[in-house]
Amino acid sequence: MKPESLNFFNQVYEVAKLIPYGRVTSYGAIANYLGASRSARMVGYAMNASHSMENIPAHRVVNRKGLLTGKHHFDGTNLMQQLLESEGIKVLENQIQNFETIFWNPSKEL
DNA sequence: ATTCTGACGTGGG
DNA sequence: CCCCACGCCAGAA
Numbered sequence: 194m195k196p197e198s199l200n201f202f203n204q205v206y207e208v209a210k211l212i213p214y215g216r217v218t219s220y221g222a223i224a225n226y227l228g229a230s231r232s233a234r235m236v237g238y239a240m241n242a243s244h245s246m247e248n249i250p251a252h253r254v255v256n257r258k259g260l261l262t263g264k265h266h267f268d269g270t271n272l273m274q275q276l277l278e279s280e281g282i283k284v285l286e287n288q289i290q291n292f293e294t295i296f297w298n299p300s301k302e303l
Numbered sequence: 304a305t306t307c308t309g310a311c312g313t314g315g316g
Numbered sequence: 317c318c319c320c321a322c323g324c325c326a327g328a329a
Contacts, residue, residue, distance in 0.1 A: 219311085231312085234325070236310080256312085263310030264310085
């Protein structure tokens with residue numbers, strides 16, 4: 194077994210769980226926080242596996258533009274957006290409004 | 304082992 | 317801002 198890689202997924206989940214209510218972050222920000230700045234895609238890949246865990250607020254993780262690129266992976270077509278809006282986050286055309294304002298950077302704020 | 308894929312990011316134009 | 321090409325790396329086939 195490779196504890197390292199297993200840890201990577203786990204760490205991604207840990208950080209995701211720490212995202213404050215009503216805030217969002219990016220895959221790259223999480224990757225950078227974990228010291229794997231070149232593995233931003235792996236963060237997304239990890240989120241895909243996070244389906245088994247309900248404690249992971251995957252809807253609070255978007256790409257660097259604040260675009261809901263992963264909404265397709267949720268059950269409904271706009272479940273991700275609904276979850277975000279239920280937290281007071283405005284979403285228009287898969288784009289989070291005031292993204293820079295509600296953006297949560299783990300490297301800085303954690 | 305090899306190839307392909309992808310919930311990404313960066314840099315150049 | 318948009319578009320394009322490239323790098324990146326863990327899994328799946």
